[in-house]
Amino acid sequence: MMEQIYLTIALAPLVGAIYAGFFGSLLGRMATTIITIAGVLISTVLSFYVFNHHVLEGGEVFNQNLYTWMQIGELNVSVGFLIDNLTAIMLVVVSFVSLMVHIYTIGYMHDDAGYTKFFSYISLFTFSMFMLVMSNNFMQLFFGWEAVGLISYLLIGFWHHKESAVEANLKAFLVNRVGDFGFLLGIALVLMYFGSLDYVEVFASLGNVTGITMLDGASVITVICILLFIGAMGKSAQVPLHVWLPGSMEGPTPISALIHAATMVTAGIFMVSRMSPMFELSETALIVVMVVGAITALFMGLLGIVQNDIKKVVAYSTLSQLGYMTVALGVSAYSVAIFHLMTHAFFKALLFLAAGSVIVALHHKQDIREMGGLRKKMPITYWTSLVGTLALIGFPGFAGFYSKDMIIEAVHFSQLPFSDWVYVAVVIGVFITAFYSLRMFFLVFHGESRMDEHTASHVKESSISITLPLVALAIPSAVIGYLTIDPMLFNGWLDNAITVAANHASMASLEANFHGANAMVPHALQTLPFWMMVGGIASAWVLTLYKSQWADWIQKKFHRSNYVLESLYGFDRFNDIVFVGGVKKLGNFLWKVSDSGLIDKILVNGSARFVGFIASMVRPIQTGYVYHYAFFMIVSLLIILTWVLFAGDNPLLEL
């Protein structure tokens, strides 16, 4: 019974995608919309049922292989489902956000020629994401991992007539290959040392591998964890593999919300949480995870301050929030990471969709310097954005407040080396988050209108298919943190999926200091992060609304740091020079020296020329004169006869 339900959850969007993809032009827009949305709706309803069954009613963990994908010697690769509470939570988040994005797309892509294609892609994405989170083995995880990457690539380049979009999707694809390479190596090591790719079997035999070393002393577990984390860095856009995510904003806004904020980019976080029994065994890997996360959280947030494209600001905030989640993973607070993943999925999808609503209203203008005063004209977008922004900056009571506060506290309690520095980074990050979020919010919705006459006269609230998802996402963005913090973090929702070693005390300390969701709000007023946030809001207000000329003054005064930020720390330039340039140089070298020089000149033409050279040496013998030939024949005959008769092994005549 449950097996059928799980299968239906995964396959319903696939059916929709196939119909929309192959028969979209035949069926027309209306039918395509209905089929794909029906598919995702079925998945969503069933996901809630599964959530209820597993999380609320405490149903048995389902772990079963459904189909043998391939049999290679001893290795049996299956398609199978592992449904525990972690998967159930992910299913609800993915299906709900996906459903909202499907509905939103009706309005957003209304005038686009690729309407049915777009629906097909996002349904296919939903299927892939389900396969990723429901997998019970590494191979299927990798399948889902690559499939979501592929669809991300297709959707970033959806408007393929735009050169920047094509460049961005190529960049996303290539950067993800780097991460996937590490990921694949990690999986290969798992197979090599554990002899199995099944999660449960691998986790059960962890004890056999602990203590084994490779490569002159590196622990195998550490190497595997770091390689897997490199995969997560690619997918979840951690420094230095983050460069593709801002570029991915070239795609249509619904996919920025679905793929590049709510679901796909959190696949890395999900994967590390899933691997928690393994990561718990490697202190080194956890430190790497934590430090990378902290760097991403702080420095990517800083970049959000200088961005002027509405989607880019949200994109950098996504990077920064992913950094927060990674930090939580690093300090062994996996459930907090999943908690933040969930709240972030709602409020960040909301912010992206709201940004899309603004973009539609302004006829695809994205520069926040040319907006302003939209509050009156777009009230629903305004209020939902406000909820999303408050959730993002962690305003007490909103969803992001609980999750982010828990992350900061978890770092505070962590005993890992460098955790003090990471604590400083995440606390400063709160100020920065509040600053760039409110800066964008004020610039877009408050103050004087800076739009041109023509645009301003056409601005109106978006249609129902756009505002409905906004409202539907605003509700969980506001309340989900309050409702789920207690059961999710401290009452065992995730206990059957996540393992925390006894010596990593963050979660235990969090629990000891937790006095209910209600107590957190008044308590927040006495904590540093809250005042950092207030400071961020205040400085954003001063610099955008109260004295906006001060912002220019600061920009001039600190033009050096401004330059560093605006050049995005030079990651792109570095990649351009070192990797792109290096590969080009290497390619040139191989082309000129190896291909053109060695193979073409020496091997191919060389052998021909060698034959020619020998021929030119021998050719003068062929004079064409009969008497020369005759002479040679006779003389040769004489020599041979002399040899045979008088010399040689067995002379016929004695001299």
Next chain:
Amino acid sequence: MVSLSDYLILSSVIFCIGLVGIFVNRTNIITLLMCVELILAAVNTNFIAFSHFLGNEAGQIFVFFILTVAAAEVAIGLAILTLLFRVRGSIEVDVTNSLKG
């Protein structure tokens, strides 16, 4: 009494004349053909001489075959020469070097 070695000396003299004729001849291919005939004649002389002194007639019968083949060869050679003259307008040995590499 004429001994075997006299015949052999005679035949080698004829052979060498033919050989030298082939080597040093620069004018005419007909001369070449004639020199080839000389060489064959030298061989024939050998055959007959040995046949006579060894008391075996097979050698003398062989000579008939050689003469026949030589006649055929000359016929073909002359035919080729005629064609060569038509094509190139000359049968000088130095001109006919189209096999030159």
